[in-house]
Amino acid sequence: MLRREAPSVVAVEPLGAYSLLRVERATLECGDPGQFFMLTPPGRTLPRAFSLCLAPPGELAFLVDPVGLGTRALVELQPGDRLPVLGPLGRGFRLDVPRPLLVGGGIGIAPLVYAAERLGRAPAILGFRTPEHAQAASLLQGAEVVIEPTYVTERLSPGRDVLACGPEPMLHAVACLAPSAQLAWEAPMACGYGACFGCAVEIRGRLRRLCVEGPVLTAADVVPAELEAA
């Protein structure tokens, strides 16, 4: 059952290079870490996909990197503005793992913040392009932070159950080092609920919809050719 509401914006808080967009929870469920919501920026034809970053009481919070027309419109929202929100959607992380390690890159740290909250303290390694971007690491207390040219994959310890989200090259590198890792992928999508077929990615040798089959996949789901190409 799809649930769509237009809750009020509570606040848009700058966080280094990013912004934290807080909206009222209304009747929406938080879902599992790694699941996502479709937010429709004012004036745009298509909604944008965001995984839940924080679930404060009565609110949902999303981490936004204002890089395009839609994301810039989102960070310009004012408290009290209504924002259409659809979700939660897709398949999130499995949290029933014995030795979780959260590995995030850039804006991809968003679902890991909520995952850490649900897991109750898990070690985390977060990588960023610049110190300004790295300010978002304050959302995840106790995380180890690396900044380019150091990469998160240089700090991966073996024997961990990796939950990762970040740019594609990082996910491919993590998949090679941790074949059982759970990876949260991203693809352009128009709807988020299986209608548009826009978010097709190659999974187990076939083009499949990331919004329905993912966005969290295991490293084994990703075809070897893609891994080799990385």
Added chain:
Amino acid sequence: MPPLLNASGCLDALAAPDVARSLDAFVTKTVTPLRRDGNAPVRIAEIDCGMLNTIGLANPGLDDFVCDTLPRLLELGVPVWVSVGGFRAGDYAESCARLDDEGVEAIELNVSCPNVESPVEATEEIVAAARAATAKPLFTKLSPQLPDVAAVALAAARAGTDGLSLVNTLRGLALDPRTLAPVLSTATGGVSGPVLRPVALAAVHACYAATGLPIVGMGGVETGRHALDLIAAGASACALGTILFRDPDAPARVRAELARTAFRLGLEDPLAARGLAHREAERPLPSETKIPAKVN
């Protein structure tokens, strides 16, 4: 009330059954005789006032569709229209013959071939082949990019189509602002959304005048007002496309807005507006209608 459908390719009833049940009929993604994985990513891009797509007719193929997908669709309790496509008339005939015994309500022929040399002859051949293969109601879906869409609609009528679906997407291109490279993997793709609305209205207007056939109007419908415009231009039913991506609750909302908007114009049923754009004497007089400051 005019029936409200989805535009083919804009909804997966199995992934979102409640959305499908909120329509008067569900139209499938286009099915081709053989399975198609579709085009490589990137497949979609937002543009000003709309979007581009290059899905590439991804579908499981006729066999899998009939044996696996269709039985599950028919269990949903909503009438099913199957969109069929192909690369030659025989493809359409094969699909229609196979669907003739199934419990589908209608077949939509995705004959959107703006790039063939003689669209009139090509369309007539495809529709005639499909007509010979099935007794099901046939709706022929046309491209708005045809030089003379009404001439092609007439050809479809001659070949025995029961109705028209107007319109499919337009061809468009979007470039990445940072690299100036095409955003879509196939460079160009189909334009849909609000930008398509006046194009759809013009095609419906022309084809209604030329054929008088039942028409499912579609192209950028986001509100009841937009649906009423299509009906006034000649549509007898409306389909929602791109709006479903943003708002899966759109069917109920558009239906309610359509009834309200028609009522404000003094029309008990929105269908009473059908073709009014063509008949000055029957149109509501501005002095008799009360249009609030904000209509839908």
